[in-house]
Amino acid sequence: MSLLGEDVMTEDGEFVINMGPQHPSTHGVLHLKVWLDGEIIKKVQPHLGYIHRSIEKMSENLSYRNFIFATSRMDYLSAHMNNEACALTVEKGLAVEVPARAKVIRTLMAELTRLSSHQLWWGCTGLDLGAVTPFFYAFREREAINGIMEETCGARLTQNYMVPGGVMFDLHPNFQARTKEVIKQIKDKFDEYDQLLTGNVIFEQRTKGVGYISKEDAVSWGCTGPMARASGVSCDIRKLFPYSAYDQVKFEEILDTGGDCYARYMVRMAEMKQSVSIIEQLIDTIPEGEFQAKTKAVIKLPKGEFYQRVETARGELGVYIVSDGAASPYRVKYRSPNFSNLSALPHMSKGAKIGDLVAIMATIDLVIPDVDR
Amino acid sequence: MTKEELKQSLSTHLPTATFDEAGEFLNIIVTPAELLPLMKDLRGKSEYNFDYLFCLTCVDWKDHFMMVYHLMSKDHKHVLVVKAKITDRNKPEVETVCHIWRTAEFHEREVFDLFGVTFLNHPDLRRLFLEEGWPGWPLRKDYVDENMIEI
Amino acid sequence: MVIVGLCLLGFLVVLSFILGYMERKVAAFMQIRLGPNRVGPKGTLQIIADTIKLLFKEGLTPKASDKFLFNLAPFIMVITSMLVVAPLAFAKNFQIWDINIGVLYVSAISSMAVIGILMAGWSSYNKYSLLGAMRSGAQIVSYELSIGLSLITIVILTGSLKLSDIVMSQAGGWWIFKGHIPAIIAFVIFIVASTAEINRAPFDLAEAESELTAGFHTEYSGMKFAMFLLSEYINLFVVSAVAATLFLGGWMPLHIGSLHGFNHVMDYIPSSVWFFGKTFFVIFVIMWFRWTFPRLRVDQLLNLEWKYLLPISMFNLLLMTAIAILGWHF
Numbered sequence: 001m002s003l004l005g006e007d008v009m010t011e012d013g014e015f016v017i018n019m020g021p022q023h024p025s026t027h028g029v030l031h032l033k034v035w036l037d038g039e040i041i042k043k044v045q046p047h048l049g050y051i052h053r054s055i056e057k058m059s060e061n062l063s064y065r066n067f068i069f070a071t072s073r074m075d076y077l078s079a080h081m082n083n084e085a086c087a088l089t090v091e092k093g094l095a096v097e098v099p100a101r102a103k104v105i106r107t108l109m110a111e112l113t114r115l116s117s118h119q120l121w122w123g124c125t126g127l128d129l130g131a132v133t134p135f136f137y138a139f140r141e142r143e144a145i146n147g148i149m150e151e152t153c154g155a156r157l158t159q160n161y162m163v164p165g166g167v168m169f170d171l172h173p174n175f176q177a178r179t180k181e182v183i184k185q186i187k188d189k190f191d192e193y194d195q196l197l198t199g200n201v202i203f204e205q206r207t208k209g210v211g212y213i214s215k216e217d218a219v220s221w222g223c224t225g226p227m228a229r230a231s232g233v234s235c236d237i238r239k240l241f242p243y244s245a246y247d248q249v250k251f252e253e254i255l256d257t258g259g260d261c262y263a264r265y266m267v268r269m270a271e272m273k274q275s276v277s278i279i280e281q282l283i284d285t286i287p288e289g290e291f292q293a294k295t296k297a298v299i300k301l302p303k304g305e306f307y308q309r310v311e312t313a314r315g316e317l318g319v320y321i322v323s324d325g326a327a328s329p330y331r332v333k334y335r336s337p338n339f340s341n342l343s344a345l346p347h348m349s350k351g352a353k354i355g356d357l358v359a360i361m362a363t364i365d366l367v368i369p370d371v372d373r
Numbered sequence: 374m375t376k377e378e379l380k381q382s383l384s385t386h387l388p389t390a391t392f393d394e395a396g397e398f399l400n401i402i403v404t405p406a407e408l409l410p411l412m413k414d415l416r417g418k419s420e421y422n423f424d425y426l427f428c429l430t431c432v433d434w435k436d437h438f439m440m441v442y443h444l445m446s447k448d449h450k451h452v453l454v455v456k457a458k459i460t461d462r463n464k465p466e467v468e469t470v471c472h473i474w475r476t477a478e479f480h481e482r483e484v485f486d487l488f489g490v491t492f493l494n495h496p497d498l499r500r501l502f503l504e505e506g507w508p509g510w511p512l513r514k515d516y517v518d519e520n521m522i523e524i
Numbered sequence: 525m526v527i528v529g530l531c532l533l534g535f536l537v538v539l540s541f542i543l544g545y546m547e548r549k550v551a552a553f554m555q556i557r558l559g560p561n562r563v564g565p566k567g568t569l570q571i572i573a574d575t576i577k578l579l580f581k582e583g584l585t586p587k588a589s590d591k592f593l594f595n596l597a598p599f600i601m602v603i604t605s606m607l608v609v610a611p612l613a614f615a616k617n618f619q620i621w622d623i624n625i626g627v628l629y630v631s632a633i634s635s636m637a638v639i640g641i642l643m644a645g646w647s648s649y650n651k652y653s654l655l656g657a658m659r660s661g662a663q664i665v666s667y668e669l670s671i672g673l674s675l676i677t678i679v680i681l682t683g684s685l686k687l688s689d690i691v692m693s694q695a696g697g698w699w700i701f702k703g704h705i706p707a708i709i710a711f712v713i714f715i716v717a718s719t720a721e722i723n724r725a726p727f728d729l730a731e732a733e734s735e736l737t738a739g740f741h742t743e744y745s746g747m748k749f750a751m752f753l754l755s756e757y758i759n760l761f762v763v764s765a766v767a768a769t770l771f772l773g774g775w776m777p778l779h780i781g782s783l784h785g786f787n788h789v790m791d792y793i794p795s796s797v798w799f800f801g802k803t804f805f806v807i808f809v810i811m812w813f814r815w816t817f818p819r820l821r822v823d824q825l826l827n828l829e830w831k832y833l834l835p836i837s838m839f840n841l842l843l844m845t846a847i848a849i850l851g852w853h854f
Contacts, residue, residue: 049502130819136555222476
């Protein structure tokens with residue numbers, strides 16, 4: 001065996017390279033084995049598990065209050081939505097009515113998280129395509145959102161703000177004023193984003209027609225979120241099965257038919273504007289009242305199965321809890337959006353160039369801990 | 374189709390199956406042998422048209438395994454949970470559905486990795502997260518590891 | 525001669541410090557941040573601190589690499605880029621080697637850098653390095669053509685390959701103004717193609733950080749890595765200096781037709797200030813689009829050269845020849 005690994009070159013003269021687990025554009029510890037013919041990709045095989053922390057097994061031993069917070073570490077960029085999904089599942093099992101104030105707070109926080117997640121994605125997409133500058137512009141606004149999170153939740157990234165029945169504590173008194181200020185700032189910057197990256201000739205060349213996935217394929221591969229919506233699949237859980245306060249707000253489900261990297265990019269850019277609009281609709285009308293419903297100290301779900309889906313920044317997160325009536329879940333399954341989205345990567349990148357593979361990975365918006373769990 | 378209509382239609386289609394309506398979705402419980410023909414019909418027949426498999430997992434009930442498939446139709450907007458009860462704990466086997474829904478390929482590998490359920494005719498059945506040769510199947514209830522701590 | 529050589533060596537090292545600092549500050553300016561501001565006044569000593577760090581770092585040589593070539597490659601890179609500095613006219617009557625085939629010499633030597641890159645990529649025994657080197661080979665060989673053709677347009681106007689002649693011919697006005705539109709086209713093509721030639725973004729496919737980790741110099745560390753950086757900055761300077769000499773009049777001050785008073789005032793500015801001012805202007809432009817553009821893909825890069833730049837520069841050359849023969853230029 002040579003130092004380069006057992007198969008440098010296949011019998012057909014294909015060059016085998018291992019992208020990752022330490023690679024600048026795999027966004028974490030994803031390992032892709034790539035078969036190349038010159039620059040053209042013949043086959044891609046993802047190897048997972050470098051950050052597998054068996055959150056599902058851990059959840060089987062944690063109480064219904066505690067297991068929620070393990071999920072913050074799955075898709076850490078939409079930690080809030082992960083927590084919300086678990087909290088909603090537990091509430092479904094307990095049949096607790098969440099106070100109106102908590103619902104609105106959850107929605108506001110989820111949309112802020114979505115904004116910050118998409119901003120990070122926008123910066124990283126630029127970075128992956130070789131434009132370093134957008135990253136700093138994206139972080140300028142993301143920092144402001146993290147500041148809001150820090151003030152109210154006490155943490156910037158893994159907020160852990162959800163409890164069964166509502167939220168952990170009330171909003172910080174500054175929340176409304178500060179959010180309005182940040183939202184105004186972000187709205188002003190959308191044009192800047194477009195000027196910097198969207199209209200760029202090289203950017204369009206790099207993304208248009210790259211990594212195409214058809215509508216049928218997207219459904220078959222279980223793609224969700226902006227990735228599937230860019231192929232024309234209507235799959236926004238916020239619209240299809242509204243939860244929290246999404247039935248009180250008006251927003252559009254962004255659909256595109258391009259199915260390529262550019263379409264995915266445009267869908268996410270438009271989604272940021274929708275998130276801003278949702279926050280604007282809710283920020284002035286946060287209802288007064290309790291922020292948490294009364295629940296027992298030790299939660300025990302009735303025997304049965306509960307399934308709840310939410311729309312995270314990357315797609316549909318499903319939480320499937322099987323309860324045997326004990327104080328901790330019998331079995332928890334997280335249907336994570338990235339896991340299914342990643343499974344379409346080999347299909348999408350066949351015949352593309354190495355540079356395209358990076359563009360495709362960037363627009364799938366991979367978060368590896370969410371794949372491995 | 375609503376839950377009731379779906380149950381009516383499916384009970385005529387597959388009389389041996391049992392149903393469970395306690396939860397949010399309609400559950401249909403079949404044997405592993407019945408699974409693949411049923412799945413093909415659920416995907417192929419236009420009145421069902423379940424084109425979207427959004428969750429595939431397994432539950433270890435100590436005396437048997439329960440494969441759980443969450444299906445949804447994008448057109449009809451109905452949801453069905455198909456369960457296959459695998460009673461042979463020593464050699465759990467079930468037909469793969471990854472030719473019907475491509476997403477099943479990864480999900481089945483995950484179940485194989487963590488539960489040890491073998492999927493027949495799966496194109497690439499290898500461990501997904503754990504390394505080859507990992508002893509045992511971690512998500513089984515009887516799995517023990519020297520590093521496990523009792524809480 | 526030895527003293528001149530040593531002075532030049534010192535000058536180039538200082539120059540690459542200045543360019544390194546400038547690059548950081550320009551990048552910071554583009555990216556709404558401050559850049560280096562801790563070491564020394566306004567962070568000016570940062571680059572020296574970095575150099576000291578690189579000097580003391582262990583220069584690893586991979587076990588399976590071709591050790592001789594692996595260690596030779598950075599030297600070839602630096603030597604080729606330093607050789608090109610020789611015929612440049614830094615100021616009035618200040619030229620180290622006024623060779624009579626200056627333009628030919630510059631384009632011949634600068635294309636030798638590809639040997640260093642290929643050597644580095646091949647000998648590293650790393651798949652990413654090899655891919656980066658192959659990309660770079662294709663890229664430099666292609667863009668060499670456009671550079672040559674755009675240089676020839678000016679050679680046609682001046683009728684000499686000697687750099688001092690070219691500068692002197694611009695006493696009445698720079699070629700970019702005198703040479704009508706073809707000269708402007710040639711200037712733009714020269715800037716684009718030479719950016720590709722020196723492997724800078726948006727044409728940095730040989731390094732392509734997000735695709736090939738660091739391309740041909742993935743395996744290099746310590747001083748050997750620093751030599752690649754050094755050669756990159758010297759190349760940047762050389763390319764800008766050649767552009768300034770050929771198109772922007774070298775050390776020649778800005779003269780406008782018969783405005784004698786204005787021309788007289790311009791003559792009071794030292795010629796070296798003119799030369800470095802123009803060179804740093806071109807450097808700034810190249811840095812500017814480094815920090816704003818995404819990277820091209822390898823097939824698009826070659827398309828750009830073979831389908832657009834090369835035909836345009838050929839036609840441009842034809843046009844320029846006609847202009848020169850008919851005497852339409854000023």
